[in-house]
Amino acid sequence: MALWGGRFKDAADPLFREVNDSLPFDYRLAREDIVGSMAWARALERAKVLTTDERRRLEAALADLLALVTDDPEEPIRDAGSDEDIHSWVERRLIAAVGDLGKKLHTGRSRNDQVATGLRLWTRGAIDARLAEVRSAQASLVRLARREQPAVLCGYTHLQRAQPLLFAHWCLAYVEMLERDAARLGDARRRVNVCPLGSAALAGTTFAVDRAALAADLGFDAPSANSLDATADRDFAIETLSALSTLAVHLSRLGEDLILYSSQEFGFVELHDSVSSGSSLMPQKKNPDALELLRGKAGRVIGAHVGLMVACKGLPLAYNKDLQEDKEPLFDAMDQASLCLRILARVADTLKLNRERLLNAARGGHTNATELADYLVSKGVPFRDAHDIVGRAVREAIGAGKRLDELPLDSLRKFSDRIGPDVAGWLTVESCLARREIPGGTGPRAVDAALAAAERRLGLA
Ligand code: ARG
Secondary structure (H helix, E strand, C coil): CCCCHHHCCCCCCHHHHHHHCCHHHHHHHHHHHHHHHHHHHHHHHHCCCCCHHHHHHHHHHHHHHHHHHHHCCCHHHHCCCCCCCHHHHHHHHHHHHHHHHHHHCCCCCCHHHHHHHHHHHHHHHHHHHHHHHHHHHHHHHHHHHHHHCCCEEEEEECCEEEEEEEHHHHHHHHHHHHHHHHHHHHHHHHHHCEECCCCCCCCCCCCCCCHHHHHHHCCCCEECCCHHHHHHCCHHHHHHHHHHHHHHHHHHHHHHHHHHHHCCCCCCEECCHHHCECCCCCCCCCECHHHHHHHHHHHHHHHHHHHHHHHHHCCCCCCCHHHHHHHHHHHHHHHHHHHHHHHHHHHHHHCEECHHHHHHHHHCCCCCHHHHHHHHHHCCCCHHHHHHHHHHHHHHHHHHCCCHHHCCHHHHHCCCCCCCHHHHHHCCHHHHHHCCCCCCCCCHHHHHHHHHHHHHHCCCC
16 A cells, blocks of 8 residues: 555556565564554544544454464465555555544654664564574584583684684683674663654654553653654664674684684584585585584675664664665674574584594694793793794704604703603693683683583573
8 A cells, every 4th residue: 555645646667666675675664563553543533533442343343463473473464455564554444444533543643653662672672582682693603612510622823723722712702702793782772762752754743642650551661752753863773783693793703713723624513414515526525504504604604784774874863775785784783693593502512523633723823832931941941942942942852853842851941941740740631721710711710610610601500
């Protein structure tokens, strides 16, 4: 149903409709539009614009529509008719159900405050769903960490072997990142949860609507404070997309780590068959596609964020149709984030470690060189000199094709006579780890404490 035909002599060009219509994607706001409309009917009743009987009949018909779209969310696209957007669709179906009374519902309301309200309700629900998925992804990582304690992992900087870690420490690094992602989403939610209804097209409604009661009715924290702002800004969506982009970047990095670790070159982990795919040509292949898509989809989510910011940047106040472009990026980024979080949980739940390869890598690459320097410091050598001494010892070890801890004491002592037989105890992987019992460090007790704290936070303990 066209909501605005009166002023027009000629019919819309089909191509214009294709550009203009949003029903093909905003049908996803059907539930929120209906819920918002029910609350609007109650507000109009309180404002004495509708009688109680009228409000009841409207609300009953809207409840039927709500049940219909809950049961079959795609009903609005199948039954699109001439509706340009979900608001037109709901209004047409309402009028079909209750007759002329249905035409009263739009009193004092504009699609501008209506769509801003619907999208805020939708975003609030989507954030809550993502928060639950972040929690389960974290829980999967924590369970993986617990299962594999005390497996070691070679730690890298610049993708060069650096120092030994506990594998659980790696898991918990991502648990922390996800914790902040959840906090960012929760923080965005507070600013999402504001009610534009009553702002009308741009200047505020002329009817005596109790906006505070209306906001409370829809579970919003407050009514919006400025009608121009409420109908024209989409920073709540931009901010949500920003939080999703950061989340996607974290998931991408996790994906990249595991892509490397699952390659034959590293051979640290094996992905379960159920989350891997094969090659159509090379029969031997087992590819980490799920992880590559964690990495790849980040580009898409970031694109959604940047796209919406650019769409908004030059808009004069108040509403402009450009704002209709807010929905697809938000819907898509939410969908992709959801998929990524859920597949990450599956990957973590089924991941297998090759502890021997992990231990060998953690031992190799002279990852205990810092320990030797610390040892010299404990014998009174200034760190800068110790660094130089150990650098030369490493060069010798490389030449001899040995690890530092495999060099005989005599050859180590060529570099410093402060080195004694007690050095051996400093150079094992266990000692590298045990010397890092600092809060936030990779020492086994520190990691156990962090793991226990994460388990408590997630209700797993
Ligand atoms: N489909 C529109 C949107 O998504 C609804 C608002 C239309 N408002 C208007 N004044 N044309 O933004």
